[in-house]
Amino acid sequence: MLKAHFKKKLPTFELEADISLSNGILALVGPSGAGKTTILQCLAGLQTPSWGEINIHGKNVFSSQHGTDVPIRNRRIGYVFQDYALFPNMTVEKNVMYGKPKKGSVPNKVLTAANVLEMLKIEHLRNRYPNQISGGEKQRVALARALMTEPELLLLDEPLSALDQDTRSTLQQELLKLQAQWQIPFILVTHDPQEAEMLGDQIIKLDRGKQEGIRKLHRVQ
Amino acid sequence: MEFSYIPIILSLKVALAAVIIVACSSIPIAALMAKREFWGKDVVESIITLPLVLPPSVIGFMLLYVFGKNGPLGKLFELWFHTRIVFTLAGAVIAAAVVAFPLMYQAVKVAIENVDQNLEKAARTLGARELRVFFTITLPLALNGIVAGLVLAFARSLGEFGATLMIAGNIPGKTQTMPIAIYFANEAGDTGQASILVIIMTVFSFLVIYGLNRWGKGPRRDTRGGGA
Numbered sequence: 001m002l003k004a005h006f007k008k009k010l011p012t013f014e015l016e017a018d019i020s021l022s023n024g025i026l027a028l029v030g031p032s033g034a035g036k037t038t039i040l041q042c043l044a045g046l047q048t049p050s051w052g053e054i055n056i057h058g059k060n061v062f063s064s065q066h067g068t069d070v071p072i073r074n075r076r077i078g079y080v081f082q083d084y085a086l087f088p089n090m091t092v093e094k095n096v097m098y099g100k101p102k103k104g105s106v107p108n109k110v111l112t113a114a115n116v117l118e119m120l121k122i123e124h125l126r127n128r129y130p131n132q133i134s135g136g137e138k139q140r141v142a143l144a145r146a147l148m149t150e151p152e153l154l155l156l157d158e159p160l161s162a163l164d165q166d167t168r169s170t171l172q173q174e175l176l177k178l179q180a181q182w183q184i185p186f187i188l189v190t191h192d193p194q195e196a197e198m199l200g201d202q203i204i205k206l207d208r209g210k211q212e213g214i215r216k217l218h219r220v221q
Numbered sequence: 222m223e224f225s226y227i228p229i230i231l232s233l234k235v236a237l238a239a240v241i242i243v244a245c246s247s248i249p250i251a252a253l254m255a256k257r258e259f260w261g262k263d264v265v266e267s268i269i270t271l272p273l274v275l276p277p278s279v280i281g282f283m284l285l286y287v288f289g290k291n292g293p294l295g296k297l298f299e300l301w302f303h304t305r306i307v308f309t310l311a312g313a314v315i316a317a318a319v320v321a322f323p324l325m326y327q328a329v330k331v332a333i334e335n336v337d338q339n340l341e342k343a344a345r346t347l348g349a350r351e352l353r354v355f356f357t358i359t360l361p362l363a364l365n366g367i368v369a370g371l372v373l374a375f376a377r378s379l380g381e382f383g384a385t386l387m388i389a390g391n392i393p394g395k396t397q398t399m400p401i402a403i404y405f406a407n408e409a410g411d412t413g414q415a416s417i418l419v420i421i422m423t424v425f426s427f428l429v430i431y432g433l434n435r436w437g438k439g440p441r442r443d444t445r446g447g448g449a
């Protein structure tokens with residue numbers, strides 16, 4: 001469950017986000033420079049909002065009023081970067097294992113690299129380096145790496161924009177499946193309205209930092 | 222006169238010790254300067270780079286002042302270790318380290334700044350603390366620059382003359398490094414000794430520059446995040 005209402009001053013406009021999401025996929029759609037990535041970064045703790053509150057699963061991770069600002073590493077948020085940000089000095093397996101919680105710290109699920117790699121169909125790549133795999137494969141590795149931390153919220157910044165049409169359609173389907181399996185809220189940034197329609201249970205349109213429309217859809221699974 | 226290889230050994234000792242000091246000090250300082258903003262940062266940056274542009278005699282003079290018998294650090298050394306710095310090999314090491322520091326610092330700082338910040342951010346979202354981010358992401362990806370800095374610092378230490386002469390003097394077998402031995406052999410008309418040392422230094426310097434150039438053109442590790 002995510003509840004966030006915050007503002008962030010940017011050089012040319014002020015961004016305002018008001019998001020409430022319990023499960024499913026929220027698609028943030030808008031042109032380049034609308035502030036979509038800034039919203040994700042504020043939620044993750046990579047940027048600090050100028051005002052507002054962010055609550056994840058009832059836990060207050062940011063509050064300008066109370067001076068709360070929980071460090072990124074304690075927010076339990078998975079983040080998939082636009083360019084995947086895979087560590088080039090590590091194999092696929094080491095990338096995926098990088099964020100695995102220490103034993104005992106998260107008792108609810110038993111996650112091993114093997115089953116995350118299998119779920120995303122990348123077991124055969126475990127000993128390769130990021131520069132030896134394709135764009136679609138990189139995307140799966142980035143997803144696996146983020147899920148390995150057992151996040152309570154997954155943020156995806158234009159995860160499919162650099163992929164060809166075929167890979168893109170396949171991965172869209174897989175994202176839907178993954179969300180249904182994982183049962184945590186996903187926020188997905190995209191500049192493609194069609195993709196937003198296809199993936200979003202909820203769509204927020206953003207233009208120059210203002211939320212222009214919120215639509216709740218009931219997707220037929 | 223018979224050829225003496227002792228200056229070569231002394232030079233190697235000095236350069237090695239100086240490089241160790243420079244490596245240990247420049248990496249944390251460069252990381253701090255690349256990553257943190259603080260008041261007066263430009264002044265600190267200028268002071269760090271100063272030995273690169275100051276004449277060696279000025280550096281030598283300053284070192285004599287600081288490490289001399291009545292200098293603040295000279296006195297401390299005398300008190301703690303019952304030893305002096307001036308006219309010892311330690312003085313030569315300090316002189317070499319001071320002139321080599323900015324070269325290493327610049328190389329490391331640029332290398333750290335060039336590491337894709339998204340990779341460091343990604344590591345943080347994966348639960349890593351700052352030290353882990355630094356040792357598992359930043360440092361390995363800046364390795365090319367660090368190695369280049371080490372080689373340059375070693376070469377510069379080996380070639381240090383002016384400041385070394387002022388603080389360590391010219392004591393054959395004790396502080397007489399290669400560049401100093403060349404100068405005094407030439408002054409004394411011993412061109413044989415001077416020529417051999419000149420050839421060794423030139424060949425070595427050539428190999429360093431050639432090696433760095435070749436390495437720079439070689440297959441570099443991709444420091445970007447595997448983007449398409």
